[in-house]
Amino acid sequence: MRTFVVAGGCFWCLDAVYRTLKGVSDVVSGYTGGTTAFPSYEAVCTGTTGHAEAVRVVFDETVIPASVILDVFFTLHDPRQLNRQGNDVGTQYRSAMFYADEAEKAEFEAARDRAAEYWDAPVGDGGIVTTIEPLGRWYDAEEYHQDFFAKNPNQGYCLAVALPKVNKIRKSYAEYVLAS
Numbered sequence: 001m002r003t004f005v006v007a008g009g010c011f012w013c014l015d016a017v018y019r020t021l022k023g024v025s026d027v028v029s030g031y032t033g034g035t036t037a038f039p040s041y042e043a044v045c046t047g048t049t050g051h052a053e054a055v056r057v058v059f060d061e062t063v064i065p066a067s068v069i070l071d072v073f074f075t076l077h078d079p080r081q082l083n084r085q086g087n088d089v090g091t092q093y094r095s096a097m098f099y100a101d102e103a104e105k106a107e108f109e110a111a112r113d114r115a116a117e118y119w120d121a122p123v124g125d126g127g128i129v130t131t132i133e134p135l136g137r138w139y140d141a142e143e144y145h146q147d148f149f150a151k152n153p154n155q156g157y158c159l160a161v162a163l164p165k166v167n168k169i170r171k172s173y174a175e176y177v178l179a180s
Contacts, residue, residue, distance in 0.1 A: 001025065002061055004069055005032060005098040005135055007052035008077035009085025014055040016149035016162045017076050017169045021176050023063025028056045029141040029148070032098055033133055041142055047090040054098065056138065064176050070111035071118075073097075075172055076165045079112075079130040080121050086161065098135040108132045 008014060011029040018027045031039050034051030044051045059069055077085050079095045097112075099105040112123055112130055121127035140146075148155075149162050170177050 001058055002066060003056055003058045003100075004066070004073075004104075005054055005056050005100075005138065006070075006073045007033070007054035007094060007096040007098070008073060008079070008130075009053070009093050009095075010088050010157075010161070011053040011055050011141065011145065012148040012157065013076065013085075013162045013165050014073075015145075015147065016158070016166050017072065018055060018057050018069075019147065019150070020166060020170065020178055021059075021064055021069075021072070021173070022178055023060040023176070024057060024069075025060060026056075026058040027147075029145045030054055030056060031139045031141060032136055033096060034136075037137075039139060041145065044092050045090070047092055049092075051092060051139075052094050052096050053092050053141075054096070066107060067111065067114075068173065068176055070097075070107065071114060072169055072173060072176075074111060074115035074118060074130075076169055078119075079115055079128045080119060082129045095130040097130060097132050099132060100135050105132060 015027050031051035034049040036049035039049045083091045083094050097108040116123050116128050
């Protein structure tokens with residue numbers, strides 16, 4: 001089993017998408033990349049903690065390749081938006097990948113390079129702004145954030161923002177999607 005930690009906007013969307021994939025055994029929403037110990041959702045939302053809303057994705061590489069997990073990440077959010085995704089604005093919504101070691105850092109860089117081709121945008125200013133950062137301390141988000149989409153399928157944000165992302169991945173990565 002492998003684990004990747006990624007951030008790309010609200011963690012509800014990332015969580016919802018990754019839970020639909022074969023080989024993903026666990027998805028945990030949380031906070032990383034900041035300086036405040038044991039941050040709350042309310043504190044992270046202020047943008048002053050330095051943390052990103054992120055997900056920790058545990059998957060079986062014999063079922064779903066690491067490259068697919070990473071390509072899904074770059075397909076489900078717009079990595080060209082600096083410190084935002086749609087109407088979610090702030091550094092807590094940044095596009096970021098948090099690596100555990102140098103080999104993982106290289107995998108993340110390769111995925112970012114593939115994304116530059118997918119989005120027809122260079123890496124850096126005017127293009128892909130996804131940061132690749134060392135994985136620091138991880139904090140699980142509050143329980144009500146875990147598997148939020150499944151628990152709240154009729155909530156406005158889920159219908160307007162998360163569901164279209166889930167549907168996009170279901171279409172683009174059909175061979176890796178769990179049967180409904």
